[in-house]
Amino acid sequence: MEKNSDSHSDGKHSKLSFSLNFSFSTLRCFSSIFSKCVKKFDTSPFLCPGAISVSCTARSPPPNDLHFFSSCSFYRFSLWRLLCVNSSNMVKVGIIGGSGLEDPNILLNPTAISIDTPYGQPSDHLIQGTINGVECVLLARHGRKHDIMPGNVNYRANLWALYSLGVDVIIASTACGSLKEEVAPGHLLFPDSVFDRTNSRKATFFDGTFSGAPGVSHIQAHPTYNEKLRQVLISTAEKCKLVHHRTGFGVCIEGPRFSTKAESMVFKSWGASLVNMTMMPECILAKELGIPYATTALVTDYDCWKDEDQVTAASVMKVFAANVEKAKTLFIEAVAEIGKIDWSAEILQTKTAARQSIMISPDVEVEFLKVPKT
Template identity: 65%
Template sequence: MKTKVGIIGGSGLEDPQILENARQIEMETPFGKPSDVLIEGEIGGVPCVLISRHGRNHDIMPTNVNYRANLWALMELNVTVIIASTACGSLKEEVAPGHLVFPNSIFDRTHRRIQTFFDGEEGHPKGVIHLPSDPVYDEKLRQLLIGCARDLGYTYHDRGFGVCIEGPRYSTKAESLVFKSWDATLVSMTLVPEGLLAKELGIPYANVTLVTDYDCWKDGDHVTMESVMETFAENSHKALALFMRAVVQIGEIDWSDQVRAAKKLARDAVMVGKDVKIEHLDPGKYFS
């Protein structure tokens, strides 16, 4: 299996200048159009595909991101693993703006997002999938990203769970204090459902979050769009350098067993009628 890395991110990470031999690919999927064109190329000789979650003009709010189309398009382009970045607020004093966090779980507080490819619609995978959600993130891939952050000398936190809110508004103080009382580390609008959809496709997935603010639980330090963008602009280079380093290391690993196990887990979680064969779920390479 030739390694090919899918990268989902925001500002800076979709810049084709980080890729050699970059080319844009327009795609249509059974779930509609992805957020933007996909950009295919190489980093250090490793094939990659980049997509901007919110579009390169950042004109798609979190609820309206076509997560299913984004993930499906990456699958159709034969990515082996997916790494993603998100911005987030911190719910812990010691997790300061500018730090990186590698979450190991999520708490879903969204209510408007379709979280499965198996929705019963015509032309979509048939059956019902009951897939274990734990772990959300592939541990081998997560540890690789953590190692890259350590090598680069970044301040990071190697675990913690994020509460994913619907957005696009920020939390009220009451909400923020409740999330903090749950011992959550992060609050974000984009932690769901990417990792869950990647699991359905049998693609190992891991996420790095860039802390931009303290949400609004901390007296005198309330999140604003201005403060978030200022912190993001000052620190987005960290995610870029992290991913460029990680891609090279990912390319040195044989992911065949990891991918095979992930696809088997997804396949075995599907319940179908007695007259439906499992291969019929695959318009293309679904379980290949």
Template identity: 50%
Template sequence: MSKYAVKIGIIGGSGLDDPNILEGRKEEAYETPYGPPSDVLISGKIRGVDCVLLARHGRKHTIMPSNVNYRANIWALRAAGCTHVIASTATGSLQEDIPPGCLVVLDSFVDRTRVRSQTFYDGEEGSPAGVCHLPMEPAFCPDTRQVVVECARELGLDFRPTGTCVVIEGPRFSSLAESRVFRAWGGHVINMTTVPEVVLAKEAGLCYCAVAMATDYDCWKERDVVTVNDVLTTFRKNVSKVISLFTLVVPRIAARNWDATIDSLKETVRTSVMLPHK
């Protein structure tokens, strides 16, 4: 008998914030020590499993990447009782063998953001005490990633089981020189939201996994010009892949015992916090 009741948070990026994937939907507004999350949390069930859906940019996509309140989003999902978070994200491809429409189960990142809060332990009133020096290897929950990879294989999806995401500040796209540098670094895909979302989820003790969908080849392919319309068109054309994947992943996660995984994650966070000297 597991001591943790599995509840799965789903953070939807562009095109995957449709609450109709949930049965028995109920909306609830949350307040956190860091302000309100991007939108209301929508709770319900997927194949009998408790889930909570949150639109990363708001349901009307009104929040640009740097203005997303990542801390409030993750804090609210934990407050709602989530043990896991599975996220979708639209990305540009930095590699020839990751064509538009291909999925990538991320396992690492390169952070090129500059102005975002990446910790709950900021010394402010209402925040947890101390300073958290959190290790980010592994960045994403390996056990949750394994479930996602197994389900993607079972569905016969075009996907890559690993991948490094370069995360830029945005909201602009990369210059040609930047795109070439990111490719040279070994990046597989590029987006504007994975950091600090993945960092905060780990700090909150949540099992976090992100599935990236390549929507374009960024601009390193010199004849390819990235446009918002093309990105959204590709994502909407392929979003059914992500929905089918998450619909299979959710009950598979719920069927497992996560006690050891969650206990280990919580212990990692506990031992990473330096408390003030008395």
């Protein structure tokens, strides 16, 4: 342990800065040290392997916003995620928002966290806080200035950043055009599948660029979204009396341009309900990490199959702005419902399926797909 001489007293608390260097396996041994002050030390699967150089600040008494961050750029964790009382019934929710849904005001005590990942920088700072007493991490998919086009979003870094902050489940929003008359602008739709038409995005963690993701993953893409989480969103929409559609699939195009009419007519003939630019590969990357994931489609316009409605960025954003309040209401209520549910079995199933999809010896441990021993 390396201790820095930075102690002082301001009449309210004393401050001590220090650094620790340890391996993941050593971390497990620390539980006995903390057993007198906490009931459980969370050695969750969200801790990453290898040596970690940790910098933290200790205060007495510890305030609610104290965080335990690694000075190593890959790994930063909430202290209360590591050292929390009765943590077995807690869930941490990741929220990936499109335009307008990056508002940190939906969180209580929001804290911005800058983080690097083995796959580069995420779209923006992650905002950590609580909603209805449930720990949440908010991430703006396109950045808070909406200056990252769909094909340039670093989806891998976004998902890895949420994972490294201990997120258990993820709910997302995405703006979509409608391919069906009955799916009108202003409606919500909860997709149950997606048709991928993208062609230039890095769509897997298992591409050999990071040793922590060994082998090749042939992840099952069906079901695309976690059904238990999807049903929570649907029941919440019903409770909030929001006009919505329970099923339907979207076609994810590369963008940033909108569809030609020929493309739109083909997509419609396939039976798709939506056309969109960000549904892929986000959902697949969440599956590779073993994190339950579901999205909410915010219908902004009819795609150009409908002659009388010309799609423009201005018209899309006008309707989307109106949808934002609906989505905020939905997510705030949904997070409260998610917090009432025990997700341990769902997470176990999701991580087990992800591990079994990797073409590598079963003796090889994939750290981020390990589950806590009960």
